Amino acid sequence: MKNRITIKDVAKEAGVSTATVSNVINNIEKASNRTRQRVLDAIEALNYQPDLSARSLVKRKSSLIGIMLPSFETQEQVAPTRLLANPFYNMFLTGAEYEARRQGYEILLTGCRDEKAVVDITHQRNLDGIVYLGMYPKKVYAYMKQLKIPVALIDTYDEVEFFHNICIDDEEGGYLATKYLVEHGHEKIGILGGDIRVLGVMQRRFEGYKRALKEAGVPYREEWTFEVDITCEGGYGSVRDVLSARRDMTAIFAVADIIAIGLLKGLREHRISVPKDLSIIGFDDLEACEHIYPPLTTVKQDIFKKGKKAVEKVIEEINQGYMNHKVKTILPIEIIERESVQNIKNKK
Amino acid sequence: MKNRITIKDVAKEAGVSTATVSNVINNIEKASNRTRQRVLDAIEALNYQPDLSARSLVKRKSSLIGIMLPSFETQEQVAPTRLLANPFYNMFLTGAEYEARRQGYEILLTGCRDEKAVVDITHQRNLDGIVYLGMYPKKVYAYMKQLKIPVALIDTYDEVEFFHNICIDDEEGGYLATKYLVEHGHEKIGILGGDIRVLGVMQRRFEGYKRALKEAGVPYREEWTFEVDITCEGGYGSVRDVLSARRDMTAIFAVADIIAIGLLKGLREHRISVPKDLSIIGFDDLEACEHIYPPLTTVKQDIFKKGKKAVEKVIEEINQGYMNHKVKTILPIEIIERESVQNIKNKK
DNA sequence: TTGTAGGCGTTATCAA
DNA sequence: TTGATAACGCCTACAA
Numbered sequence: 081m082k083n084r085i086t087i088k089d090v091a092k093e094a095g096v097s098t099a100t101v102s103n104v105i106n107n108i109e110k111a112s113n114r115t116r117q118r119v120l121d122a123i124e125a126l127n128y129q130p131d132l133s134a135r136s137l138v139k140r141k142s143s144l145i146g147i148m149l150p151s152f153e154t155q156e157q158v159a160p161t162r163l164l165a166n167p168f169y170n171m172f173l174t175g176a177e178y179e180a181r182r183q184g185y186e187i188l189l190t191g192c193r194d195e196k197a198v199v200d201i202t203h204q205r206n207l208d209g210i211v212y213l214g215m216y217p218k219k220v221y222a223y224m225k226q227l228k229i230p231v232a233l234i235d236t237y238d239e240v241e242f243f244h245n246i247c248i249d250d251e252e253g254g255y256l257a258t259k260y261l262v263e264h265g266h267e268k269i270g271i272l273g274g275d276i277r278v279l280g281v282m283q284r285r286f287e288g289y290k291r292a293l294k295e296a297g298v299p300y301r302e303e304w305t306f307e308v309d310i311t312c313e314g315g316y317g318s319v320r321d322v323l324s325a326r327r328d329m330t331a332i333f334a335v336a337d338i339i340a341i342g343l344l345k346g347l348r349e350h351r352i353s354v355p356k357d358l359s360i361i362g363f364d365d366l367e368a369c370e371h372i373y374p375p376l377t378t379v380k381q382d383i384f385k386k387g388k389k390a391v392e393k394v395i396e397e398i399n400q401g402y403m404n405h406k407v408k409t410i411l412p413i414e415i416i417e418r419e420s421v422q423n424i425k426n427k428k
Numbered sequence: 429m430k431n432r433i434t435i436k437d438v439a440k441e442a443g444v445s446t447a448t449v450s451n452v453i454n455n456i457e458k459a460s461n462r463t464r465q466r467v468l469d470a471i472e473a474l475n476y477q478p479d480l481s482a483r484s485l486v487k488r489k490s491s492l493i494g495i496m497l498p499s500f501e502t503q504e505q506v507a508p509t510r511l512l513a514n515p516f517y518n519m520f521l522t523g524a525e526y527e528a529r530r531q532g533y534e535i536l537l538t539g540c541r542d543e544k545a546v547v548d549i550t551h552q553r554n555l556d557g558i559v560y561l562g563m564y565p566k567k568v569y570a571y572m573k574q575l576k577i578p579v580a581l582i583d584t585y586d587e588v589e590f591f592h593n594i595c596i597d598d599e600e601g602g603y604l605a606t607k608y609l610v611e612h613g614h615e616k617i618g619i620l621g622g623d624i625r626v627l628g629v630m631q632r633r634f635e636g637y638k639r640a641l642k643e644a645g646v647p648y649r650e651e652w653t654f655e656v657d658i659t660c661e662g663g664y665g666s667v668r669d670v671l672s673a674r675r676d677m678t679a680i681f682a683v684a685d686i687i688a689i690g691l692l693k694g695l696r697e698h699r700i701s702v703p704k705d706l707s708i709i710g711f712d713d714l715e716a717c718e719h720i721y722p723p724l725t726t727v728k729q730d731i732f733k734k735g736k737k738a739v740e741k742v743i744e745e746i747n748q749g750y751m752n753h754k755v756k757t758i759l760p761i762e763i764i765e766r767e768s769v770q771n772i773k774n775k776k
Numbered sequence: 777t778t779g780t781a782g783g784c785g786t787t788a789t790c791a792a
Numbered sequence: 793t794t795g796a797t798a799a800c801g802c803c804t805a806c807a808a
Contacts, residue, residue, distance in 0.1 A: 084488075084551075086785055097795040102787060112793060129551040133490065134785035136481035138800045140432075144536075149525070167715075170518045177497070177537055186549070188492075189525055189535040201534070203432075203477040312719060341719050348721060367515075371660060371689050373696060373721045434801055445779045450803055460777060482801035486784045 085128045094122035105130060142206040145180050145391055147173070148198055149191045150214030167338075167366050168383055169213060172234075175387025176211060183395050195220040202227055209394035211387075215280070230397035232390040235281050244393040245408045246386050250281050253379045253413050254288025257333050257361045260377070260415055262296045265425035266331040266359060269293065270304035272318055272343060273335035282310070285335045285363065304329055308339060315342025319350060330424060331359035337366045337378055344372060344420075355422035365416050375418035385411055433476045442470035453478060490554040493528050493739055495521070496546055497539045498562030515686075515714050516731055517561060520582075523735025524559060531743050543568040550575055557742035559735075563628070578745035580738040583629050592741040593756045594734055598629050601727045601761050602636025605681050605709045608725070608763050610644045613773035614679040614707060617641065618652035620666055620691060621683035630658070633683045633711065652677055656687060663690025667698060678772060679707035685714045685726055692720060692768075703770035713764050723766035733759055 087105075091098045096115055103110045104119040111119065122128070136142040149169070177187050188205060192198045195217075202210060209230040221239045224231050232244035261269050269289075276286040290300050303325050308314035315334065322332065322343070334340035340362035347354055354360055354374055362369065365380035389409055397403050435453075439446045444463055451458045452467040459467065470476070484490040497517070525535050536553065540546045543565075550558060557578040569587045572579050580592035609617050617637075624634045638648050651673050656662035663682065670680070670691070682688035688710035695702055702708055702722055710717065713728035737757055745751050 084785080087787095088785080098786080099788080099795060099797095100793085103794090106787080110793065115793080129548055131485065131554070131785050132552045133481045133484035133554055134800090135787075136800095137479065137485055137785080137802090138787045140800080142481065147537075167515065167518065170515065173521075173537070177539060181539060181541075186553070187537040189495075189521070189537045191525055191529060193529075200477055204480045205534070206479070206481055345719055345721075368716055368719070371693055371716070372719060373693075432801080435803095436801080446802080447779060447804075448777085451778090454803080458777065463778080479801050482784090483803080484784095485786090485801080486803050488784080 084131065085126045086131070087128070089126055090119065090122045090128050093126060094118045136206050140206055141208050143185050144188045144205060144207050145176075145185050145394060146188045146190065146198070146202065146205070146207045146210045147176060148210060148212045149189070150216060167368065168364070171383040172213065172387035172390075175384035175389075176391045177387075178384075179388040179391040179395075183391075185391075185395065195223045199223050199226055202229065208398050209391075211390045211394060230394045230403075232394050234386065234390060237279055237281070237284070240408060241406060244390070244397070244406055246390045246393065246411065247281075247408060248381045248411050248413050250284035251288040251291070253363060253381075254285030254333070254335070255292045256288070256413070256415055257285075257363060257379050258289045258292030259295070261331045261333065261359065261361060261421065262292060262298075263425075264331075264359070264421055264423045267296065267298045268304075268327075268329045268331070269298070270301075270306065270322065270325075270329050270332045271335065272306045272308065272315065272322070272332050272339055274308055274310040274314060274339070276305065276307055276335070282335050289333055310336050310339055312338055312342035312345075315339030315344075316346045318343060319346030322347075323350060323352070326358075329358070331361070331421065334360060334362050337362040337364040337369055337376060340376055340378070340420075341366075341368060341372055344374075344376070355420050359421040359424075361421055369416070369418065374420045377418045377421045378416050379413055380416045381413050382411060432479065433474045434479070435476075437474055438467065438470045438476050441474055442466045484554050488554055489556050491533050492536045492553060492555050493524075493533050493742060494536045494538065494546070494550065494553070494555040494558045495524060496558060496560045497537070498564060515716065516712070519731040520561065520735035520738075523732035523737075524739045525735075526732075527736040527739040527743075531739075533739075533743065543571045547571050547574055550577065556746050557739075559738045559742060578742045578751075580742050582734065582738060585627055585629070585632070588756060589754060592738070592745070592754055594738045594741065594759065595629075595756060596729050596759050596761050598632035599636040599639070601711060601729075602633030602681070602683070603640045604636070604761070604763055605633075605711060605727050606637045606640030607643070609679045609681065609707065609709060609769065610640060610646075611773075612679075612707070612769055612771045614769075615644065615646045616649075616652075616675075616677045616679070617646070618649075618654065618670065618673075618677050618680045619683065620654045620656065620663065620670070620680055620687055622656055622658040622662060622687070624653065624655055624683070630683050637681055658684050658687055660686055660690035660693075663687030663692075664694045666691060667694030670695075671698060671700070674706075677706070679709070679769065682708060682710050685710040685712040685717055685724060688724055688726070688768075689714075689716060689720060692722075692724070703768050707769040707772075709769055717764070717766065722768045725766045725769045726764050727761055728764045729761050730759060 087098045087101050090101045100111055101119050104116050180187050211232045235247050271289050273282050275282050293300050306318050306321055308318045340360055352358055362376045362378035365378045369376040369378050435446045435449050438449045448459050449467050452464050528535050559580045583595045619637050621630050623630050641648050654666050654669055656666045688708055700706055710724045710726035713726045717724040717726055
């Protein structure tokens with residue numbers, strides 16, 4: 081079999097003990113400069129690579145950050161394919177991997193079959209920290225708390241005090257989007273969203289929408305609130321309802337780009353011209369926004385940064401030790417102006 | 429500190445030796461059914477989780493499959509953000525993670541700074557197998573060969589005999605796309621691609637294009653060959669060239685959806701109507717194809733399956749031992765008919 | 777069928 | 793400043 085170059089080989093080559101080699105490797109200032117250099121040379125000469133399994137065994141640390149994707153069995157059976165299908169995850173992972181590597185960690189990517197799986201994997205692999213992607217049923221939090229390692233959640237409004245939480249101000253986002261419409265002369269504004277009434281991201285955006293309406297002195301209209309799945313198909317499928325309730329509605333705030341994209345497709349098929357007949361504003365700023373027609377005006381959040389920040393917070397706690405007072409990290413948002421909203425201010 | 433439940437604890441609880449516990453865990457048929465059950469009960473009672481670092485140390489196997497993303501320093505400095513930006517990777521990872529987990533492995537996701545980094549990480553982490561995503565400079569292959577573990581490459585035409593290679597028949601794909609256009613009455617067909625003359629995926633698609641033209645008795649026209657970056661911007665930027673060379677060209681084969689999408693956007697801005705004024709066919713079948721306007725007719729490859737298959741081949745070799753005769757895995761492709769190609773057969 | 781003991785590569789404690 | 797040596801948790805001859 082191939083024999084691994086170990087710390088012993090290095091020690092022999094350098095004519096020192098393994099303890100000294102270990103000290104040098106770990107930047108523990110004990111060796112004299114001369115020995116240190118000898119060790120370094122030996123490492124170089126032998127092309128020594130430390131065995132992280134061994135290190136992990138004794139240190140109980142793996143230099144591994146777990147990224148957990150939601151993939152419970154029921155979901156999985158329906159569509160394992162969709163695990164990462166959300167374009168959101170793409171950028172998130174990019175940011176997370178970037179930051180992890182920058183700080184000498186690697187990413188372990190895994191879906192979790194059930195709520196217990198994460199705890200198990202964490203123990204088994206001695207993970208140093210965890211980032212949870214996606215939404216989880218309440219009882220999963222109990223398991224997360226068993227983990228004696230830093231945990232970061234994304235976009236959650238639950239149990240916030242126990243975990244790192246990387247999010248944006250969704251209420252403000254909903255407000256900004258709606259206000260943008262108002263500023264462009266719209267008053268008859270509908271909202272297209274999902275799970276808009278259960279506590280969470282979408283509900284906050286909905287609150288922001290209502291705040292902006294109120295501020296503009298426009299009454300909220302139940303019949304212009306459309307609830308659908310947060311998917312392309314959801315948006316696409318909503319067209320019938322939207323059109324039949326429309327009457328003099330001039331604009332819609334879609335709480336996620338992905339449903340806006342579906343809606344746009346549906347509207348096109350019904351020969352409703354955007355933004356001439358109906359203005360649309362989205363939320364997220366997916367890459368696709370730029371390439372669809374019309375290019376979608378939207379509330380941008382920096383998803384790359386979200387991934388980067390999540391890993392950053394986790395590593396921060398790894399380094400500093402347990403933080404019993406975790407404070408949300410709120411990332412900025414901004415309106416990206418494209419062509420899906422018409423200015424009707426003068427037309428009134 | 430928290431004390432880990434070890435194999436010793438289980439042994440004590442079950443009143444057996446650690447060797448017996450180990451045998452039971454690893455499904456080595458030695459223990460009697462009675463002892464086996466006692467051990468299983470103890471494991472259950474204590475909620476024992478094996479320490480994979482320790483196991484990895486002794487077995488020199490980690491149950492970890494590495495997925496390498498291209499991210500060499502030059503690229504990274506320009507745009508670390510784009511590491512995973514390609515929507516292709518999304519689906520690929522989903523498939524890879526799915527298969528890995530199904531077989532009891534986990535995914536280690538990492539970009540590699542330089543060609544040596546992979547070798548180092550592989551050694552350090554005792555990775556059991558590697559999947560390379562993206563394209564690499566030739567000299568990287570030399571490093572890959574040092575790895576004494578199964579390696580899968582995606583879509584490569586280099587050094588194929590040394591690695592697993594998961595690909596499609598790109599020549600056939602180019603042929604099918606072009607033939608589809610021919611069958612719809614087109615003869616004046618351009619091609620939009622990148623790196624079309626260097627050996628590789630794009631070049632093969634180009635070959636297929638030429639074969640279909642030849643078969644149709646249509647001469648190949650240099651001036652209708654457009655080379656651009658394989659990005660949205662590339663496609664978008666090509667519009668000027670395309671339009672000025674166009675004359676009586678009726679269709680274009682874009683060798684990747686991503687450039688087709690950019691092209692579509694550019695054409696729209698020039699008020700060229702697709703497919704009425706110009707037909708477009710793409711390649712890949714990105715999710716976006718369905719949601720843009722017009723929905724893009726394209727050559728579909730199953731990217732989820734590509735990821736799944738790559739991991740499958742790697743694990744196969746892990747289980748069966750070194751294969752000195754690796755044979756390409758060629759995944760099927762098919763035309764997905766949407767609305768970006770006009771049938772002009774009758775108009776002639 | 778079961779148990780004992782040595783070793784995997786590293787770190788860390790203590791002496792020297 | 794350096795070096796022996798005992799863990800870390802697991803596997804696997806080899807012995808019983």
